[in-house]
Amino acid sequence: MSWRLLVVPLAVAALAACSPAASDVDGEVFATGPMAPAAAKQPDAVPVVVDTDLAPDDLAALALLLRHPRVQVVAVTVPQTGELDCRGTGLLGDFFDALETVPPPVACGSTPRGEDGVMFPPEWGAGALMNSGLPRDAVGGELTPVRTPAAELIARLARRHLGLQVVALAPLTEVAAVLREHPVAYARLGGVTTMAGTVDSESHADGVGEWNVGADPVPFAEVLAGPVPVTVLPDDPVPPGAPDGLAGPVVGGLGRVPGFESPKYWDLATAGTFVDGSAATTESGTWAVDTSDDRGRLRRTGDGPVRVVTALDTAALDEVYRGVFR
Template sequence: MMMKKYLLAIFLYCTSMNGHSKSIIFDNDMAIDDWAALLFLLHHPKADVIAVTISASGESRCKPGLDNTNALIDLSGKVSKTIPVACGDDYPLDGYFVFPEDWRKDSDTLSGVPIKPSARTASDQHAAAIIHTALAGAKESVTLIATGPLTNIAQWLERYPQDKNKIDQLVIMGGTVDAPGNIIVPLFTKGHPNTTAEWNIFIDPLAADKVFAAGLPIVLVGLDITNSVRVTTQVAADFKQAVTTDSAKFWDAVLDKNDWFIASNEYYFWDTLAVMIAMEPELCQGDEQSLRVDYQTTTKPWLQTTDNSMPDTRWDGKKRNHLEAKTAGTLVKDKNYPAIKVCRKTEPARIFKEFRATLNQ
């Protein structure tokens, strides 16, 4: 009886999603919540994913990020067409910041959850070029979603500034305005001096600053709102009771592998909330803010989040700088910057319910 009621709820949800689809470009760094976000988009009846780009300056490295993306596209069973999948640069525009190595290994291996390799071939073009090509081929304006460091987005804007008018909205998971930062994670970065930044913006603050200054219609899904969608043991248990599709089975296995992460109270639906807001803008209640991003240079790097093996020459031929770890990625109110929408409140119960229903269509 419970399963019949659940299937009826799925049917009613799907039939309510009438109207034409949204063209989506998904730029992400293939971390744990990106797997859920990508599967959500692939299963969503109104999402037409026209390109996926990997921000390889983030958690996942390029090759595994590409392979895992194509495998998840196959797993969804929802896509017969070819979706261009490509990487951007392996390093941030400036600075030497990296995510903790354990996080990167977990992202590269899908938390150790097995998945059938895909026969799809990734593009050898740069992510910025793929974004440009996808926009050129779109018949209507496109929703661009960025849930990793903004390296690819900044380089796309630099190379193809004429594309800006083709963007309906740019939804960014990153940053925090009033909530505390999340750089300090007790098991991995204890003692870090930064208490005001969020990881995606911290890794490549120069890129973020360029994007915030570009005048795009930006919706910021930062810690001010993602802190309300913590993944709890109850959320995981509710999802397990609903599993019917291969995508849902995969995600259930990921949650099982990450029971320690859930128990730590450090796991939130960061990137998944961002894609859900992109599809249903009413899930974001917020205000307008004009923000710049701090990226001061220093001669005394904080080694805990620094990778000195990065090339000393940046993408533009200039010398790479060490950035001040204490303030890098901090969002600062600045009236000289264009206003963007900052999400403050959402509907957590609805978020988790609709995620379950969408993955189990």
């Protein structure tokens, strides 16, 4: 999820989709064609559910986790409260085809937004769908989500994989639904790593400190207070602009359509710190979250287990990206 995106005219989007190469705002051209084969999965690869709203920067993070040898993505879930709801699954056929990756099960969320949530601006979702930077001329076709609702699928996988991890790049609507509706299964999770919230950064909008929390703030607060370890990557430590290590085939164009660039790639940084925790400095504690006035604003209130990332080693993250996006 990007919190500030600019919609471009459809004619520009069409030209970008047909272009043989993607470029950033400085005109730099990124590699085209297929990516090198991904490294083989290690026998002890960690099972992961990726909860995402399928915005362009989410796709970059998803690609990293799909290709990383120490991660086994066992499902992708899409809440209806994010920037893109399950309309975004229309991108996934081309996405998995471009990565030459067999798709895991994809499940749509059925849990509605809470009364304290603020809907993403509708034009952001439309723009993300049409201006992702993903090649759309692949032959992979549409991907059909499974019939099982997202929260139920996460619960089933938690029962099957003790220590299942959730990497959440969207509002925590469905993750909190597992906590409420399937508490025993939820307690089997190994952890939740979430891109959400802000500590000291400027608010993203009136009443919204950060959009992933602002879109459905109470579920975020529930997960923070829940029985499973949580790591939060707020927007504070993430520099603006795309990282150098993202300049590769397929992923190099994600979120870089002129006029619709992602201002920060903290979805990708969230995935990067998940696979290389040494790239993040964290502060543990109990954290209060504003759920009504400046939704997503975090404040440390005492000692506790929730880890909030306060600094990133961006050079180390670039090495992670380069090693995976070959």
